[in-house]
Amino acid sequence: MADSSYDWFEPLYARANGDTAQVPWALPTATVYLTNWLAQNKIDGTGLAAVVVGCGLGDDAEALAAAGFMVTAFDVSASAIAWAKKRFPQSAVDYVVADVFALPAGWLNRFDLVFDFRTIQALPLSVRADVMGQIAALAKPGGTVLVITYLRDPEKILADGPPWPLSMAELTHFEDCGLSIVHKETFRQPASRFADRIRIQYQAPYP
Ligand SMILES: C[S@@+](CC[C@H](N)C(=O)[O-])C[C@H]1O[C@@H](n2cnc3c(N)ncnc32)[C@H](O)[C@@H]1O
Incomplete structure (x- = not known):
């Protein structure tokens, strides 16, 4: 598509x-919403497979690899993937050019951890349900899907994006896809144009 x-x-x-100054979303470090989650939950990814959706320059993928996961990180942009490989030449991460709307068949239901930070919100509302369904489909039965995104007030008309922050109502689509909420936490960064953020940990269903 x-x-x-x-x-x-x-x-x-x-x-x-x-x-990196020319990439508006580049931090360029791993997001604290991921590193805190890894630390607070004492996550040990040894022997587990993780996938990072829309990985951009690779920092979050590297944080997951440092936590022990075997990481596949993909992005639709070949230049982003080449750049991530250049930034982390010794990396154990498998950086791949791939489109979330055309996932390799071998990736479906395969990963213990699926991670997304700011990819869903970078795509317009017309494809929102599709991208969420694709993300959910990457998780193996019982696997974890960890989503961190900016939130919008549902009463507010969406200004021109990107990004187009998600509403809580839109997020319920993950539950329509069969995922269950394990834990969710909201954060507020008053100084930001996108003050409200959420981190939700889901579990994929068993057959
Ligand atoms: C706002 S950026 C976020 C990048 C990274 N996750 C971060 O938070 O720094 C959105 C990323 O999604 C990627 N992306 C957009 N559409 C995609 C698609 N159809 N398949 C895979 N990646 C996509 C973009 O190339 C970009 O790197």
Whole structure:
């Protein structure tokens, strides 16, 4: 499903040409919402497979690899993937160019941990349910899906994105996909244009 809702990412990464300041979302470190989750839950990924959706420059994938996971990290942008490999030349992460809307068949129901930070919200509402369904489909039975995203007030009309922060109502689509909420936590960063954030840990169903 190649479409204009996401074909602008590749030229943006290509134009940035190695300058993280030219990538509006590049931190460029692992997000604390992931590193805190790993530390607080004393997560040991040894022997477990994780996948990072829309991995961008790779920092979150590296944090998961440091926690012991065997990590596959994918992005639709070939320039982002090449850049991530260049940033982390010794990495154990398998960086792959792939489209979340056309996942390799071998990835379905395969991963112990599926991680997404800010990919869903980077895609327009017209594909929101599709991308959430694709993310859920990566988890093996009983596996964990960890989603961190910005939230919007459902009463507010969405200003032009991206990003298009999610509403709580939209997030319930993961439960429609069969996932159960294990834990959720909201955060507030008053100084940010996107003040409200949420981290939700789901579990995929057993057959
Ligand atoms: C806002 S960026 C977030 C990057 C990274 N997750 C982070 O938080 O720093 C969204 C990422 O999703 C990727 N992306 C967009 N559409 C995609 C698709 N259809 N399949 C895979 N990745 C996609 C973009 O190339 C971009 O790297």
